[in-house]
Each structure stands twice: as C-alpha cells, then as structure tokens.
Amino acid sequence: MALSCVRLCPRHMGPALHVCGYxxxxxxxxxxxxxxxxxxxxxxxxxxxxxxxxxxxGFSFTGALGIPSFVVPDSGRKxxxxxxxxxxxxxxxxxxxxxxxxxxxTLMASSTKDVTKLWGMGLNKDxxxxxxxxxxSRHKSYDYVLEPSPVALPLIQPQQTRVVQxxxxxxxxxxxxxxxxVFSMGNNAYGQCGRxxxxxxxxxxxxxxxxIEGFSSRVVQVACGQDHSLFLTDxxxxxxxxxxxxxQTGLGHHSIxxxxxxxxxxxxxxxxxxxxxxxDCSLAVSRDGQLFGWGNSEYRQLTLATESTQVRRSDVxxxxxxxxxxxxxxxxxxxxxxxxxxxxxxxxxIPLMSLHGIMTYGNIQYLDLQKIKKQHLLRLFLCxxxxx
Amino acid sequence: MRxxxxxxxxxxxxxxxxxKPAGVHWKLVRDTIETNLLKGVNAxxxxxxxxxxxxxxxxxxKPEAAGGLALRAAAVxxxxxxPLVTGPEFQHIKVGVGHLLDxxxxxxxxxAVGNGNRTLNDLYRTRTTREYTLECEFGTAxxxxxxxxxxxxxxxxxxxxxxxxxxxxxxxxxxxxxALRMYSSVDMSSQEAYExxxxxxxxxxxxxxxxxxxxxxxxxxxxxxxxxxxxxxxxQKYLRKVxxxxxxxxxxxxxxxxxxxxxxxxxxxxxxxxxxxxxxxDVMQAIQQYRSKKRSKKGSRTxxxxxxLQTSEExxxxxxxxx
Numbered sequence: 001m002a003l004s005c006v007r008l009c010p011r012h013m014g015p016a017l018h019v020c021g022y023x024x025x026x027x028x029x030x031x032x033x034x035x036x037x038x039x040x041x042x043x044x045x046x047x048x049x050x051x052x053x054x055x056x057x058g059f060s061f062t063g064a065l066g067i068p069s070f071v072v073p074d075s076g077r078k079x080x081x082x083x084x085x086x087x088x089x090x091x092x093x094x095x096x097x098x099x100x101x102x103x104x105x106t107l108m109a110s111s112t113k114d115v116t117k118l119w120g121m122g123l124n125k126d127x128x129x130x131x132x133x134x135x136x137s138r139h140k141s142y143d144y145v146l147e148p149s150p151v152a153l154p155l156i157q158p159q160q161t162r163v164v165q166x167x168x169x170x171x172x173x174x175x176x177x178x179x180x181x182v183f184s185m186g187n188n189a190y191g192q193c194g195r196x197x198x199x200x201x202x203x204x205x206x207x208x209x210x211x212i213e214g215f216s217s218r219v220v221q222v223a224c225g226q227d228h229s230l231f232l233t234d235x236x237x238x239x240x241x242x243x244x245x246x247x248q249t250g251l252g253h254h255s256i257x258x259x260x261x262x263x264x265x266x267x268x269x270x271x272x273x274x275x276x277x278x279x280d281c282s283l284a285v286s287r288d289g290q291l292f293g294w295g296n297s298e299y300r301q302l303t304l305a306t307e308s309t310q311v312r313r314s315d316v317x318x319x320x321x322x323x324x325x326x327x328x329x330x331x332x333x334x335x336x337x338x339x340x341x342x343x344x345x346x347x348x349x350i351p352l353m354s355l356h357g358i359m360t361y362g363n364i365q366y367l368d369l370q371k372i373k374k375q376h377l378l379r380l381f382l383c384x385x386x387x388x
Numbered sequence: 389m390r391x392x393x394x395x396x397x398x399x400x401x402x403x404x405x406x407x408k409p410a411g412v413h414w415k416l417v418r419d420t421i422e423t424n425l426l427k428g429v430n431a432x433x434x435x436x437x438x439x440x441x442x443x444x445x446x447x448x449x450k451p452e453a454a455g456g457l458a459l460r461a462a463a464v465x466x467x468x469x470x471p472l473v474t475g476p477e478f479q480h481i482k483v484g485v486g487h488l489l490d491x492x493x494x495x496x497x498x499x500a501v502g503n504g505n506r507t508l509n510d511l512y513r514t515r516t517t518r519e520y521t522l523e524c525e526f527g528t529a530x531x532x533x534x535x536x537x538x539x540x541x542x543x544x545x546x547x548x549x550x551x552x553x554x555x556x557x558x559x560x561x562x563x564x565x566x567a568l569r570m571y572s573s574v575d576m577s578s579q580e581a582y583e584x585x586x587x588x589x590x591x592x593x594x595x596x597x598x599x600x601x602x603x604x605x606x607x608x609x610x611x612x613x614x615x616x617x618x619x620x621x622x623x624q625k626y627l628r629k630v631x632x633x634x635x636x637x638x639x640x641x642x643x644x645x646x647x648x649x650x651x652x653x654x655x656x657x658x659x660x661x662x663x664x665x666x667x668x669x670d671v672m673q674a675i676q677q678y679r680s681k682k683r684s685k686k687g688s689r690t691x692x693x694x695x696x697l698q699t700s701e702e703x704x705x706x707x708x709x710x711x
Binding site (some may be wrong): 037039040041042043044045046047048 | 539541542543544546547639642
C-alpha cells in the first residue's frame, strides 16, 4: 500500500513540479527592507488639497453653466443639452476662489490683483452681470451670456483690490472686495441693491454698479436672498436691505428697505460669525455658537422656536408671498439652537452642528443643488447623505 | 455483497472544501487528500479470505496403494484473493478540484470525490461568485504585484486618506458594474433584463473577463490596508493587479501581501478543513454535512417541476450576491 502511494504522486505531476516538494516555494528575493537602496518617489505632497476646479451642472438653457455648446451646439448634428446631470468641468481663465449661483445666472470671482477679477454667465435681463456689451453695438447689452464673461467693476484701484466673495439672488448680485466695500448690481425694485429705488427703472442694459454705503464698519460677508440682501461686518453686526414682506430683512417691519439698516431683535449686541440666507429665510450664527433665524417659515424651517414664549406677529395682512400653510413668519431674529455654521436651501435649513451632528428643519423634498454655493458643496453632500 | 472498503468509498462521494495553505501548489493538496483517502479506504478491516474446497493428496499415503491416489478434501484459503497478491482494493480515487488557487494564495479550495465530480461540473457551470480578502501595503510596486517580487518603484503614501481610497473604490465598482451589464447576454432595455437584475442574476454566462461584483476596504491603516472582494471569473494574479492599479490611482504604489479566499460559492471558511484534518474520517464528516445541507435546501424548495440545476443555480447566485 505504501508502494502504491509513492508511485501515485510522480505519475500525476508534470515535469515542472518536480522541483517543489512539500516545502514552501523558493523565494526569488527576500522581503524588501525599508532601508534598501533606490529612490523613493513623491507624486503628491502630504498636505495637498484638491485644486480649485470648477464643475457645473443643472439647467443650461439660460447659459448659467457657461458652456455655449450646451445651448448652441457646435455641429449641426448635435442637439442642445438642456440638463447637465453630472458635474461638467468648466475651464476658467484664472483660478476661481469664490462662486455663486443666482436664479439662472452664475458669478465667479478670482482673488487676483489683475484687472479682470469677476466673470459672469447666464441670465442678464436685469443687468445682474453688469453691462455685457454686444458685438455689434456698444449701447446694447446681452440678455443671455453663454460664456464666462468679465464683469467690469468701478474700482478706484483695480490693481490693488481683490474680490473676496460674491453672492447672487434672484435678479441681483453682490460683490465683496477687501478694500473697497460691497458692490451691487441688478434689479433694485425692492431696494435689494442697497440704493434708492427709482420708479419704473429699466434694468436691462443698465450700467449701474452701485457701491453700497451706510455700514458702520468693514463688511466681511455678504449673503443674498431672493429679493433681499444681508451684510455682516467685522464687528459682528448684521445689516439688511430689500424686500421684507416675510420679515426676512429682520428689521422689525414688513416693508421694503432700500438702504442697509442694522438688524436688531435678539441679534442686538450679539457678535455674529456667519450669515446665510436663501429664498425668504435667514439664519445667523453667533461667535459663541448660537443660531438665530428670521424670515419665512412656511415650511416650518424655524419651528423649533415656536415653543418659546417669544412674541411673533401672527397677522399677515401685509404679506404678499406667503401661502399660509400652517407656518409662521418671524419678523425678528430668534435664537433657537446652538450651531456652528448653517446652510439654507430653498425650503429647509441645515445647521451644521459639528462634524457629526447635523439637524435639518423644514421640508426637504426638493433640494436644488444648482442653487447652493459650490464652496460648501462637500459639507452639503454630507448633509444630504444624512437627510436621505 | 459489497466490501467495507467499497461501502466507505460510497459514503465518501460528494463535495467538500479544504483550506489550502499559502506556498503550496494546489496539485500537492489534491494529491495529499487523495493519498489520505486511499489510506483510509484501504485500511478498512480486511475481509476474511474465502475458502475453497481443494482435493489434496495425502503425502503420507504409501505409493503402492492400489487403485490410484488417495485424496482428501480440505478447505484451503484462496491465495489469489490474498491482499498481498491482489494489492489494495483502491489504487486510485478520482478527486476533482474546483476553482484553482495559485501557489502564494490561500483559502477555501473545493474538492470533489467520485460521483461528486459530476456535481462539481454542474456547480461551476452555474454562476457562482468567490470572496477574497486581500492584504495590501502602500509604498512599493513590484514586477509581479506580490511582496516577493523584484521592486520596481517605491513611493510615498502620506497623502492617502480613507476618503480618497473610497473614491477610487467607487470608481472601480462603477466600472465593474458596467462590465457586468455589458457581458450579460441580455438586451439592457428589455423586461427580461430588469427581472434578472431584480433577482440579482444579471451577469455573464460562462467565460468572460474577470468582474468584481463587490469591493470594499475593511481595514485602513497606512501603509497597510485590507480589501474584501467578491468576483467572477477571476484569477489571483488579476486581483493583485487590481491592488497595484489602485495604488496607481491614488498617486502612489501598492503591493499585495496576501490573497485569501474566504468563500467559493456556497462553501465558506467555516466548512474548510485545515491541514491536520485531511484524513478520510474528517472528509467523510464534511461530505455528510454538505449532503445534509443540500437535502435541507431541496426540501425547503416547493418548486418540484423545476430542474435541480436551476434551483441550485438560484441558490448559489443568491448566496453569491453581495449582502
């Protein structure tokens, strides 16, 4: 029996296998020591951040994506691309540091000292992208800008000033510079641009870019709602102007304000660290981590404060845009939760409590990514994951 | 009347799996198992030798006895049936192998004995997936993607974080899902494709390129990381190549220290026999377990008109689907 077993193995083994018996295979080389010779290549540094690339997606027919071939195809066989569902790389002349989406238009800014610092594309029927001179006539302006086109700001020292931040609303935009304050352009029917309202002003083809005055100190952040604007100064005060029918200006009344007025209410004496607004709802985070909100709460964005005994205006005769679906409007800022930074969607609030704690309020059924600031996109994806 | 050896052999027919250690060629594993099975089968108690009646002449008789030879009847053992003459009852057992593992990989290795080879064929004609655990390391690239190969390049890996790794993994998963759809022989825009996809049966039939149906990182601590892979039609060298390519995607280099198969179709690590249990008795026990599992699965299915092949296909593909 033992004989048969020995005979069995060689019969089935091929010639190549005679070398390796039951022991482990002979190793070609020893496991590498770390100190062995040879260069070590470094392709990426340890603290490398992703480069400042711009990706665009969404509805393209207004030209807001900045790619003309989506609207006017290059070759006759291609069809216009109405929706770009996935992020599409947009080539920019400079490295973009700040970008903002409005209602059908986009503004991009670069923190460079060159003369051209601001580019706009999309809808320009209210001159929200400034005056875009047409090819054939220098008195006419384009209504739709299909490619990122430079926006000329009336700066005193164009080669010293940098653009810090841009923000866009429904039909107006705000540009914050480091030395020369805030510039606004676009529709001013409700005073959202911070200048006196002119009756029956024609905004299309307008050259007006207004430098907003009336702040107590330097402005460090701007935020645009649908038809109102918020400004945050370095002393922590919040100023607002524009349409206030839902109390989104937080000035204590439901009327229009055409020049920036300081926001009071619970925010009086509080040092605000960051403001955020979208649609008709506004939020502010103070330096000690408290969150304040005011404005439209139709979708119960601010309902956490309803349990408190704060006085709120319940008669809504002066309001125009409110649908009265069981929500309330808050016309003064109310403090309700602790938070660090906050983001506002069209119908919901997403205060980012800490890296792991995120709470949302309101109706999240429609969250339009197109309208959300690109620089907060990664954080917002985190929010979206947890919401869904 | 079957001999005890034959009876033991019949009880040994079926499928079982062993744990193949790293560094051993699969053929040696198969040969060892065959040797041990032969030892076990041939060691069954030998039957007593049959006796036959032979008429033997009495040597003590005087030769001058009248009328011929005086014979006496005697029952003598039949020497032609003696084990030393015939040799062992079983000289060769058909032990078939399932999906192969190369010499430096380890893990679940399915074998089949006797009639189980037919089942093995059927098993592998249906679509089964295999699950591997890959131990990998950043920092080196070798010519054969293993740690023992000749170093081609070394690079830094400080910049690699878990989210970059996850991004690369999701990119690879996406490409593999696309390949899965592409190599299935159904029209993607048909109802049939939808129904197959709902049941998880969408995929290539038979030979195709290696496809990873599932990939995730279960342990990440630079420079070491561990991946869990579920795949179809793969080879271990391909998996090491995937690790190497993942290192390249992360702008660094990676090498695979060990490939370990944790599941092959319905056979998992729990069922695998380790080296000290490669004896006939343990193999018999493993085969009994496999048979009882198959019986209970058959019993739980109420579809009697469907062929066994189809039910085993669904069972296997359901177990092969990534949970």
